[in-house]
Amino acid sequence: xxxxxxxxxxxxxxxxxxxxxxxxxxxxxxxxxxxxxxxxxxxxxxxxxxxxxxxxxxxxxxxxxxxxxxxxxxxxxxxxxxxxxxxxxxxxxxxxxxxxxxxxxxxxxxxxxxxxxxxxxxxxxxxxxxxxxxxxxxxxxxxxxxxxxxxxxxxxxxxxxxxxxxxxxxxxxxx
Amino acid sequence: xxxxxxxxxxxxxxxxxxxxxxxxxxxxxxxxxxxxxxxxxxxxxxxxxxxxxxxxxxxxxxxxxxxxxxxxxxxxxxxxxxxxxxxxxxxxxxxxxxxxxxxxxxxxxxxxxxxxxxxxxxxxxxxxxxxxxxxxxxxxxxxxxxxxxxxxxxxxxxxxxxxxxxxxxxxxxxxxxxxxxxxxxxxxxxxxxxxxxxxxxxxxxxxxxxxxxxxxxxxxxxxxxxxxxxxxxxxxxxxxxxxxxxxxxxxxxxxxxxxxxxxxxxxxxxxxxxxxxxxxxxxxxxxxxxxxxxxxxxxxxxxxxxxxxxxxxxxxxxxxxxxxxxxx
Numbered sequence: 001x002x003x004x005x006x007x008x009x010x011x012x013x014x015x016x017x018x019x020x021x022x023x024x025x026x027x028x029x030x031x032x033x034x035x036x037x038x039x040x041x042x043x044x045x046x047x048x049x050x051x052x053x054x055x056x057x058x059x060x061x062x063x064x065x066x067x068x069x070x071x072x073x074x075x076x077x078x079x080x081x082x083x084x085x086x087x088x089x090x091x092x093x094x095x096x097x098x099x100x101x102x103x104x105x106x107x108x109x110x111x112x113x114x115x116x117x118x119x120x121x122x123x124x125x126x127x128x129x130x131x132x133x134x135x136x137x138x139x140x141x142x143x144x145x146x147x148x149x150x151x152x153x154x155x156x157x158x159x160x161x162x163x164x165x166x167x168x169x170x171x172x173x174x175x
Numbered sequence: 176x177x178x179x180x181x182x183x184x185x186x187x188x189x190x191x192x193x194x195x196x197x198x199x200x201x202x203x204x205x206x207x208x209x210x211x212x213x214x215x216x217x218x219x220x221x222x223x224x225x226x227x228x229x230x231x232x233x234x235x236x237x238x239x240x241x242x243x244x245x246x247x248x249x250x251x252x253x254x255x256x257x258x259x260x261x262x263x264x265x266x267x268x269x270x271x272x273x274x275x276x277x278x279x280x281x282x283x284x285x286x287x288x289x290x291x292x293x294x295x296x297x298x299x300x301x302x303x304x305x306x307x308x309x310x311x312x313x314x315x316x317x318x319x320x321x322x323x324x325x326x327x328x329x330x331x332x333x334x335x336x337x338x339x340x341x342x343x344x345x346x347x348x349x350x351x352x353x354x355x356x357x358x359x360x361x362x363x364x365x366x367x368x369x370x371x372x373x374x375x376x377x378x379x380x381x382x383x384x385x386x387x388x389x390x391x392x393x394x395x396x397x398x399x400x401x402x403x404x405x406x407x408x409x410x411x412x413x414x415x416x417x418x419x420x421x422x423x424x425x426x427x428x429x430x431x432x433x434x435x436x437x438x439x440x441x442x443x444x445x446x447x448x449x450x451x452x453x454x455x456x457x458x459x460x461x462x463x464x465x466x467x468x469x470x471x472x473x474x475x476x477x478x479x480x481x482x483x484x485x486x487x488x489x490x491x492x493x494x495x496x497x498x499x500x501x502x503x
Binding site for chain 1: 210211213214215216217220221222223225226227228489490492493494496497499500
């Protein structure tokens with residue numbers, strides 16, 4: 001299998017929404033969803049709608065916080081981060097499509113803390129795969145997938161399917 | 176490919192390494208600067224107004240000519256990128272003691288600076304420095320003689336795009352002392368490269384450069400006629416310190432023919448924006464009330480200048496980082 005269709009992906013996002021309800025309960029309404037460019041933004045938007053939040057939908061461009069600038073220079077830019085004027089004392093639901101090494105989330109959190117001091121950050125990812133290089137783990141996961149290191153998994157827009165670059169079989173190791 | 180060999184602004188992969196002049200830069204590079212600047216727009220809204228991109232890098236501002244706003248915005252831009260910044264006052268330095276420009280440079284290089292931002296009274300100074308600087312050092316031209324002021328042009332382009340959108344629909348008037356203005360030269364080049372519909376130059380004959388026909392513009396000596404349907408009006412300062420010989424009868428006379436007044440601006444498109452690189456001479460090239468009007472975006476230009484200079488510095492250092500990484 002080298003792709004996962006959008007129906008399955010939507011089902012996993014629904015799973016994430018349910019987990020967020022359980023994790024945050026009455027704090028959910030005041031929480032702010034922040035999608036990480038580019039993969040996390042569309043997932044954040046869907047979650048924002050499913051959870052019927054009144055708080056603004058936010059975005060983080062982590063380009064300038066990456067740890068590989070000295071190796072590969074500036075990535076092509078995708079637009080400014082959009083966050084409320086202050087995130088002090090807010091619950092932040094940080095959303096991305098895939099967590100792999102953990103470096104993207106490290107960069108995202110460093111950037112978030114330059115905006116203020118959140119009371120809590122909950123990490124919600126669509127796909128979790130093995131290969132962490134930083135001790136960062138998601139609180140909310142749509143699906144856990146095992147892939148060999150040379151394979152990549154990417155969210156395809158606009159249809160919201162997941163594409164695996166390569167033809168390895170995916171083992172489904174969800175609970 | 177030939178262009179890359181002679182264009183010292185680009186490294187051998189065509190990436191921007193030194194930012195010296197708008198001429199010979201492609202539309203793609205100019206758009207890259209504008210798009211990158213867009214991403215820096217949010218830095219002002221953060222509690223900590225910084226990104227860590229240039230952390231550990233040292234940027235030296237070498238200003239051989241006085242400046243307030245350009246120096247301040249370059250300094251702010253570098254600091255917002257988390258760089259260490261040196262402001263070297265070259266107007267009161269070893270150059271006065273007879274040290275050559277190159278010796279000054281070598282001494283500064285010995286202090287391990289990664290980037291020099293240079294303003295100099297001689298045209299070509301920034302190019303000269305870029306030709307002689309050590310391999311992994313970037314040079315940004317903050318204005319050289321009457322030749323170029325490329326970062327000012329780019330922040331002006333950013334301002335135009337921010338308020339007016341697509342360049343290809345726009346009629347832009349550049350008004351004033353074109354002949355002595357490095358800003359005007361760079362602006363006209365940028366407007367041409369970005370594909371603006373029409374560029375109108377407005378000046379008395381004595382303030383037009385020779386060979387103006389090479390600039391790809393329409394020349395007007397009547398300001399009122401020139402303003403019809405204009406979307407962007409860029410006013411230039413009357414540069415008294417650069418004028419040699421009596422090129423104008425008086426500044427009052429200039430104001431009556433070429434000053435942007437409340438009456439005159441009504442001749443332009445109703446949504447026209449008014450720009451000025453600063454500092455403004457109220458009552459000489461622009462009426463005070465016009466400079467303070469809602470159509471004037473002069474202060475926004477200054478704010479955008481920080482994001483645009485952050486973009487130029489980041490792109491230049493990024494090219495050098497990639498070059499170093501590729502060599503390993």
